[in-house]
Amino acid sequence: MALLEVTDLRTHFFTREGVVHAVDGVSFAVERGKTLGIVGESGCGKSVLALSIMGLIPRPPAKIVSGSVVFDGSDLVRLREKELEDLRGREIAMIFQDPMTSLNPTLTIGTQITETIRRHYDVSKQDARKKAIELMEEVQIPRAAERLDDYPHRFSGGMRQRVMIAIALSCDPKLLIADEPTTALDVTVQAAVLDLLDDLRHQHDMAMIIITHDMGVVAEAADDILVMYAGQVVEQAQVLELFDHPEHPYTEALLSALPQIEGEGIRSGRLTAIPGRPPDLIHPPEACRFASRCPYANANDTCATVMPELREVRPGHQVRSAHPASERAGSVVGSEVPA
Amino acid sequence: MSSNGSSDALLQVRDLHKHFPIRSGILIERTVDVFRAVDGVSFDIEEGETLGLVGESGSGKSTTGYCIMQLLKPTSGSIRFMDTELTELGREDMRRMRREVQIVFQDPYASLDPRMTVGDIVAEPLVVHSIGTRRDRRSRVRELLDVVGFNPGFTNRYPHEFSGGQRQRIGIARALALSPKLIVCDEPVSALDVSIQAQILNLLKDLQRDFSLTYLFIAHDLAVVRSMSDRIAVMNRGKLVEIGPAEEVYTHPQDEYTQALLTAVPIPDPRAMKERKAARRKLRHALAEG
Numbered sequence: 167m168a169l170l171e172v173t174d175l176r177t178h179f180f181t182r183e184g185v186v187h188a189v190d191g192v193s194f195a196v197e198r199g200k201t202l203g204i205v206g207e208s209g210c211g212k213s214v215l216a217l218s219i220m221g222l223i224p225r226p227p228a229k230i231v232s233g234s235v236v237f238d239g240s241d242l243v244r245l246r247e248k249e250l251e252d253l254r255g256r257e258i259a260m261i262f263q264d265p266m267t268s269l270n271p272t273l274t275i276g277t278q279i280t281e282t283i284r285r286h287y288d289v290s291k292q293d294a295r296k297k298a299i300e301l302m303e304e305v306q307i308p309r310a311a312e313r314l315d316d317y318p319h320r321f322s323g324g325m326r327q328r329v330m331i332a333i334a335l336s337c338d339p340k341l342l343i344a345d346e347p348t349t350a351l352d353v354t355v356q357a358a359v360l361d362l363l364d365d366l367r368h369q370h371d372m373a374m375i376i377i378t379h380d381m382g383v384v385a386e387a388a389d390d391i392l393v394m395y396a397g398q399v400v401e402q403a404q405v406l407e408l409f410d411h412p413e414h415p416y417t418e419a420l421l422s423a424l425p426q427i428e429g430e431g432i433r434s435g436r437l438t439a440i441p442g443r444p445p446d447l448i449h450p451p452e453a454c455r456f457a458s459r460c461p462y463a464n465a466n467d468t469c470a471t472v473m474p475e476l477r478e479v480r481p482g483h484q485v486r487s488a489h490p491a492s493e494r495a496g497s498v499v500g501s502e503v504p505a
Numbered sequence: 506m507s508s509n510g511s512s513d514a515l516l517q518v519r520d521l522h523k524h525f526p527i528r529s530g531i532l533i534e535r536t537v538d539v540f541r542a543v544d545g546v547s548f549d550i551e552e553g554e555t556l557g558l559v560g561e562s563g564s565g566k567s568t569t570g571y572c573i574m575q576l577l578k579p580t581s582g583s584i585r586f587m588d589t590e591l592t593e594l595g596r597e598d599m600r601r602m603r604r605e606v607q608i609v610f611q612d613p614y615a616s617l618d619p620r621m622t623v624g625d626i627v628a629e630p631l632v633v634h635s636i637g638t639r640r641d642r643r644s645r646v647r648e649l650l651d652v653v654g655f656n657p658g659f660t661n662r663y664p665h666e667f668s669g670g671q672r673q674r675i676g677i678a679r680a681l682a683l684s685p686k687l688i689v690c691d692e693p694v695s696a697l698d699v700s701i702q703a704q705i706l707n708l709l710k711d712l713q714r715d716f717s718l719t720y721l722f723i724a725h726d727l728a729v730v731r732s733m734s735d736r737i738a739v740m741n742r743g744k745l746v747e748i749g750p751a752e753e754v755y756t757h758p759q760d761e762y763t764q765a766l767l768t769a770v771p772i773p774d775p776r777a778m779k780e781r782k783a784a785r786r787k788l789r790h791a792l793a794e795g
Contacts, residue, residue, distance in 0.1 A: 382771030
């Protein structure tokens with residue numbers, strides 16, 4: 167059985183303007199020790215999805231209207247707040263994009279780490295401090311013992327994210343959810359934090375969900391990838407499969423919209439922009455949500471009126487499109503694309 | 506770092522310094538130290554080319570851009586633009602010079618006045634420089650909006666009604682209003698999603714071709730800079746550590762910091778990432794020990 171199994175999850179926001187279908191029927195599983203990458207652009211629902219799993223969505227206006235989140239055998243959607251609190255931090259931990267707003271500026275780093283340890287374990291203050299120093303050493307914060315009594319503002323962005331990771335690891339969680347963990351960081355610091363996360367997940371035998379807008383980050387960090395668009399999963403596959411044979415027109419478009427760092431003719435070439443914008447999630451179309459921007463959809467196709475189901479095109483590779491790459495005229499899956 | 510200075514370059518920056526005082530003390534403040542945000546930077550930009558300026562936060566790349574715009578007064582150094590020394594210009598002369606140098610800012614949410622209509626925002630530079638009649642300006646605004654791919658029918662609307670990409674088009678139309686020679690693009694796409702980012706980068710390329718613009722393109726995203734630039738300058742801690750043709754800098758980086766920066770970028774290729782991950786760990790350890 168998978169460590170986490172999300173089935174048909176729907177999180178809606180009940181606002182004055184109407185009901186926002188932020189997460190609209192999302193299903194996936196995370197196996198023990200594996201990393202799932204969830205990738206998508208702003209407003210696609212990836213962060214609301216993470217908060218829904220953690221039971222941290224703001225209620226009201228948000229509400230999980232249907233679906234289940236089964237973690238290690240129990241459905242988190244049906245747990246009482248008290249039970250959820252015990253689970254959060256100990257079994258599932260989360261780190262956020264902005265480590266400054268998730269740390270309390272008026273408390274020392276040491277207090278914030280030991281607080282989490284003592285919330286979940288019955289240990290003395292002294293033992294908790296000792297454990298905190300070990301954790302800070304593990305996340306490679308230099309001079310850990312001295313820095314324990316510093317306040318967050320004395321740490322750089324990268325070091326603050328390491329502190330957040332130390333807090334997240336303090337109870338040896340089975341699952342770590344990282345929501346844009348490196349987006350606010352410089353590229354060299356990002357690389358160091360990603361390397362650290364990679365080491366830690368092996369050492370702690372921890373599963374991870376990494377949420378990002380960056381295709382490069384999922385390419386390096388994830389075993390499996392979920393592509394989200396307008397509140398739904400549009401494609402899901404193992405990492406090599408997804409990058410070798412992207413099926414959904416949106417995934418293909420995202421990849422070709424990215425500027426390349428290596429190659430020829432980069433300066434003179436044009437990027438493949440995706441025309442238009444994602445649909446309004448208050449009144450999402452009945453049709454395929456990507457149809458209005460899709461280069462393959464015609465007005466008289468069924469996908470212009472009926473929502474395509476998520477279906478398997480190859481073993482383990484699912485796509486929600488009437489026009490996946492492998493079914494277009496002239497396509498041969500597995501053949502090398504000539505350069 | 507040499508800057509291969511030919512005398513006819515459109516912009517010549519020589520030994521630019523911008524230092525910020527670090528003050529201390531209550532009631533009686535005194536300067537205890539200086540922060541060298543820009544610390545002896547020299548480069549040229551030829552007419553019609555794009556010079557990419559990359560670096561991480563705090564490297565001094567934006568400060569350099571602001572000094573060129575004279576939005577910040579340099580501590581020392583020379584900025585020659587169209588054979589005029591900008592650092593010595595008086596207020597009035599600089600105001601005239603601003604017609605030729607414009608800037609596009611990073612945040613299309615903060616850089617547009619929320620109380621002004623789109624039409625007024627784009628017309629403002631024309632009003633400030635008393636160009637044309639009201640009627641001329643109105644038709645010029647429509648033309649500018651059309652050029653940047655923004656519906657000219659929306660001139661009476663307000664910025665908050667539009668998405669980030671659309672707002673950035675408004676900012677670009679405003680920068681184009683006075684037909685400048687040089688545009689400083691300060692992180693123009695870093696607040697935008699990938700699909701929208703591609704639209705704006707393509708637009709900037711088209712405008713450069715159609716209006717023979719010269720760009721100083723400042724950004725932290727190395728792939729974005731590569732796609733826009735003829736030559737690239739790399740900054741680290743206020744200093745220019747490397748400058749050269751884009752392809753040369755990216756394929757044969759000479760400076761150790763440039764190498765570390767380039768190998769740190771995650772690229773959308775899981776196979777290549779395996780090698781890059783090993784390479785960047787090695788470089789990081791080398792830099793930490795060296």
